[in-house]
Amino acid sequence: MIHFVGAGSGGADLITVRGARLLGEANQIIYAGSLVNPEVLQYKSEGCKVLDSASMTLEEVVAAMKEGEARNWQTVRLHTGDPSLYGAIREQMDQLDEAGIPYDVTPGVSSFCGAAAALRAEYTLPDVSQSVIITRMEGRTPVPEGEKLRKMASHGCTMVLFLSTGLLERAQEELMAGGYAPDTPAAIVYKATWPDERVFRCTVSTLAQTARENHITKTALITVGGFLGTEYDRSKLYDPAFTHGFRAGTGQ
Ligand code: SAH
Secondary structure (H helix, E strand, C coil), rough: EEEEECCCCCHHHHHHHHHHHHHHHCCCCECCCCCHHHHHHHHCCCCEEEEHHHHCHHHHHHHHHHHHHHHHCCEEECCCCCCCCCCCCCCHHHHHHCCCCCCECCCCHHHHHHHHHHCCCCCCCCCCCEEEEEEEEECCCCCCHHHCCCHHCCCCCCEEEEHHHHHHHHHHHHHHHHHHCCCCCEEEEEECCCCCCEEEEEHHHHHHHHHHCCCCCCCCCEEHHHHHCCCCCCCCCCCCCCCCCEEECCCC
16 A cells, blocks of 8 residues: 655644554555655654655656555655645656556645644635745646646735746746736745755735845745735634624624
8 A cells, every 4th residue: 555645834733643654554654755744754663664755766766665565555745735636646646557556645734824823814804815826937747738827916905826936037027027016025934844944024016136145946846826915804714793694793
């Protein structure tokens, strides 16, 4: 059996209880060493085989899984954050399906959640934004025509950019061309939830400069939008005048 497990965004104690248990039961762990905090491996049992997939191809990863299966092992495939975002798990699952090898998925704390915690921010503020766009700047991996950054920016909502730290000159141009005012608040969150986490608050027009000045080139998320500002409306849910299924309000 193969268990895809989200390791969480960095802090070793952010893995789920289920994820930690699966690590403890694993005979083999294949972890994404470029981004997963190796401290998470503290949950493994003695004698467990550990492979770092950073230098492996898809074929090599799947071969290791098949070898584990032949030995009747439990294999954990450990991905950073939550495996469903930029995790390249679909191609692994398809190959496992072809080989008739069973698998399951355990979610993890994605770095975009870790970044909100680092910022002490709420992405969805009443009257500011009720949507979060998770996307990336086009780089070597193409982005479908309908999802170009400029188009996505036209919504003006909360936006989180993965995998874009090295492309910030172009990204900030696209964000502004799409409609964000140059002084729209923005933040770069480096290694959210890791011990060396850092937060840089800036504006859309100063994203590239801020990254350059602070030597941030990778392992960072770019967040953009009015949610980083000071203006918002109170929620209806906790408004004394508002009635809902669990509470009678004082209003009409
Ligand atoms: N599945 C992961 C994302 C993998 S893509 C998740 O859910 O978080 C890798 C990109 O995620 C990095 O280039 C960076 O943009 C972002 N990233 C991953 N961990 C991060 C962290 N702790 N802090 C900030 N960004 C992070």
